[in-house]
Amino acid sequence: MKYLINIDHRIIYILVIISITLPLIAPLNLPVDASEEVTKIYQKIDSLMPGDTVLLLISYAAQNEVEMKSQSDSVISHLFSKEGIKIVSAALVESGNIYLNQYMSSYASEYQKEAGRDFVNLGFVYGGEVAVANLANDIHQAAPADSDGNLLADLEMMKNIKDGSDFDLVINFGATQLWSIVRYITDVYNVDLVSGIEAVFAIRFLPYYVSGQLDGYLNGLVGAAGYESLIGIRGPASKHMDPLSSSSMLIIVLIIVGNISYLVEKRQKFSDRSAR
Amino acid sequence: MAGTWIAAICTLGLMSFVIKDSPLYRLAEYTFLAVGTAYSFVLSLERLNPVIITPIKQGKYTIFIPVALGLLLYSRFFRGKQWLMGFPISVTIGVGLGLSLKGIVSSEIVKQLSDTYTSIGSLEGVLIFVGVICVILFFYFSRSNTGANPPVLAVARKIGRVFLMIAFGCMFSNVILSRMTLLLGRIKFLLGDWLNII
Numbered sequence: 001m002k003y004l005i006n007i008d009h010r011i012i013y014i015l016v017i018i019s020i021t022l023p024l025i026a027p028l029n030l031p032v033d034a035s036e037e038v039t040k041i042y043q044k045i046d047s048l049m050p051g052d053t054v055l056l057l058i059s060y061a062a063q064n065e066v067e068m069k070s071q072s073d074s075v076i077s078h079l080f081s082k083e084g085i086k087i088v089s090a091a092l093v094e095s096g097n098i099y100l101n102q103y104m105s106s107y108a109s110e111y112q113k114e115a116g117r118d119f120v121n122l123g124f125v126y127g128g129e130v131a132v133a134n135l136a137n138d139i140h141q142a143a144p145a146d147s148d149g150n151l152l153a154d155l156e157m158m159k160n161i162k163d164g165s166d167f168d169l170v171i172n173f174g175a176t177q178l179w180s181i182v183r184y185i186t187d188v189y190n191v192d193l194v195s196g197i198e199a200v201f202a203i204r205f206l207p208y209y210v211s212g213q214l215d216g217y218l219n220g221l222v223g224a225a226g227y228e229s230l231i232g233i234r235g236p237a238s239k240h241m242d243p244l245s246s247s248s249m250l251i252i253v254l255i256i257v258g259n260i261s262y263l264v265e266k267r268q269k270f271s272d273r274s275a276r
Numbered sequence: 277m278a279g280t281w282i283a284a285i286c287t288l289g290l291m292s293f294v295i296k297d298s299p300l301y302r303l304a305e306y307t308f309l310a311v312g313t314a315y316s317f318v319l320s321l322e323r324l325n326p327v328i329i330t331p332i333k334q335g336k337y338t339i340f341i342p343v344a345l346g347l348l349l350y351s352r353f354f355r356g357k358q359w360l361m362g363f364p365i366s367v368t369i370g371v372g373l374g375l376s377l378k379g380i381v382s383s384e385i386v387k388q389l390s391d392t393y394t395s396i397g398s399l400e401g402v403l404i405f406v407g408v409i410c411v412i413l414f415f416y417f418s419r420s421n422t423g424a425n426p427p428v429l430a431v432a433r434k435i436g437r438v439f440l441m442i443a444f445g446c447m448f449s450n451v452i453l454s455r456m457t458l459l460l461g462r463i464k465f466l467l468g469d470w471l472n473i474i
Contacts, residue, residue, distance in 0.1 A: 013294050020456070020463050024474050066461030067454070094316045124319055126327065133375050144334070145326035151334075183379025187387065200454035203447045210404070211391035213383065220450070221457045240460055247456045 004261040012254065019250040023242035030245055032238045034226035037209060040216030041075065041194040042230045044169060050084025052168040053161055055135075055191075057089070057181065058096035058103075060174025064198050065099075070224035070237035071196035072103060072173050078231050079171065080107040086157055087119040088167075090143065092131060092177045097124040101147065115148070116155045123147030132180035136164035136188060164189040175201035182213050196223065284470040287462050410436035 034042070048054070056076070060068040079085065089104060091097040104121045113119055122143040125131045134142035139162060140152050152158045160166065164185040172181055173196040186193040192215050197205055199220025208214040218224055221244060224237035289304030331339045345367055351360035392408050395401035413429060414436030467473045 010294065016456075016459070017463065020460050021467065024460075024464060024467060063458065066464075067457045094319050095312075097319065123326075124323065126320075126323055129375060130371060133379075143326065144330045149325065151330065179384075180379070183383045184375075187379075187383045198454055199450045199457065201450075203443070203450050207388055210395070210400075211387055213387060220453055221460075222453070240457070240464075243460050243463075244453070244456055247460070248453065251452055251456075 002265065004257060005265060015250060015254075016247055019247045020243040023246050027239065028242045028246075030241055032225045032229045032234075032241055034230045035219075035223075037216045038218055038223050038226035039230065041218065042078070042227065044192060044194055044215060045075065045078050045082070045171075048079075048082050048085050048169065051086070052084075053086040053088065053166055054079065055088050055090075055164075055167045055170045055185070057092055057170065057172040057177070058100045058174065059092040059172060059177040060096055060099075060196075060198065061093055061176070062095040062098070064174070066240070067198060067221040067224060067237075068173055068196060069099065070221060070235065070240070071218045071227065072099065074224060074227045074231055074233070074235060074237070075171065075173075075196065075218070076103050076107055077110075078227075080111040080113060085118070086161070088122065088139070088158075088161060089119060090122040090135065091124045092128070093174070094124060096174065100124075115146075116150065117157055120152070120155060120157060121147045128177065129180040129184075132177055133184040136184040138163055164191060167191050169194070171195070174198065175205065178205060178214075182208060187213060280469055284466060287466060291462070406435065407439040411439050412436075414440065 056079070058072070079087065089100055091100040100121065100123070104115075104119065107113070108115065108119065115121065122139075123146065125135060125143050127134065131142060140158070143152065145151050146155070167185075167189075168191070170181060170186055170191055170193045172178055172193070175195075175197050178195055178197065178201075181193065181195075185191060193213070194216040195205070195214060196218040197220070199222070202217065202219040202223075205214060205217060209217055218227060221237050221240055224235075225241050228235040228238045285300075286304040286307055289298075289300035290308075292298050293301045328339055328343060345364040348360045348364045351357045392405055396405050410432045413432040416429070464474070
C-alpha cells in the first residue's frame, strides 16, 4: 500500500498517455448522445428563419483548439447551412481571429455565402469587456469597418443592424467574454444566447443556464460530440470520445485506488498505535 | 512540413517538463511567448486603420481624445513626466468599473437571486435554494463572542460544506476532462500530423 501512495508520478503520466494512445490507434467507436443543453442549441439554430440575424463571437484562445474548434466547426456549419440568415461575426481575443477568418472563408465557399450580403466579418474587436459593451451599444462605432476594410455604413446588410437589439440569436465560443455578453447584450436586449464553453469553465456557467440567461451550452469536447450526433456526422469530437473515455476511466480507477490505499494505511497506523 | 516539425519539437519540449526542467522546455516556452506577442503586435497595427484612421477620414475627430489618452501611456519612458500616465489609467479603471457595476448588479445579482426563489416550486429549485442559503451561511464568519451561536447555524454550515464539496467535485472532474482533451490534442498531432501513424 505504501508503494501505491508513493508511486512515481511519471508512471501515472505514462499510463495516461497509453490510455489515450491505444484508443486512437484502435478505435472502440463508443456511442455518442446529445444532452438536453446541446439539443437546445441545435433547436435554436434549426428554428432560425430567413432574414433572422445572428451575432457570432469567438472568444477562445489557441490552447483550447481541440475542444473549441470541434464545437465551432459543427455549430457554424449547421448555421451556414440555413438559408437567408444574416451573420455578423467578430473575434474577442487575438488568436480567436485566426479561427474566425478560417471559418468565414471555408464555410462561405462551401455554402456559397457572400461577404457583405450574407455575412460580415468584423475581425478582432479590441477591448475585452469594453468592446462587448460597445458592440452592444453601436456596432458601427465599435467596428467602423470589416476585416477587409469595407466600411460598415456602405454594406447593405448592415443598414438595419445597429446594436444588440437587432439580433435574434447570439452564438459565442469560449468562456473568456461570456460574462460580458450576458451583461451587455443578451440580458439588456433580451436576446437568446447559446455558447460553446471550455470544459474547465462549464460548471461556472451552469447557474446562467438554470436561470435562463443562457439558452444552451456545449461542455467541451463532450458537448461537441453531442452536437455532431445531432447533425448526423461522426466528426473529430465523436472520434475523440474513445480516448477521452478511457483516460477518464483510468483517472477514476486511480482515485479509487489512491483513496483505498490512504484508508488502509490510516487504519494500519491506528492499529499500530493502539498495539503500543 | 517544417512547421509540423517545429510544432512537434516544441510539443515534446513542453512535455519534457514532466521529467524535469530542460533547455528544450525553455526554448519551447519562450518560442510560444514570442510568437504570441508578435501576433498580438501585428494585429494591433492592423486595427489602427479601421479603429483610428477610418473614423478620422470620416471627419470623426473626437477619436483624437482616446488616441491622446493612449499615447500618454508612453509618458513612463520620459523622466519627470511619468505622472501623465495616471490619466489614461484612471479613465480605463473608471470606465471598466462603471461598466462592470452596471452589468453585475442586474445580471449576476438581481437575476440570479430572483431565479433562486422563483424556481422553488420544483425539487431542483428547492435544492438550489437550500444550497445557496447554506453556502452563504458557511461563509458567515462573524460569530458571537460569548460563544452562543444558534444551532441552526452549525447545521446550515454542515449542509453548506456538503454542497461545496459536490460543487468542487464537479469542477475537478471538468478540469480533468479539459486537461485530458489538451493532452489528447497533442498526442493526436504527434501520432497523426507528425508521424502519420493514425
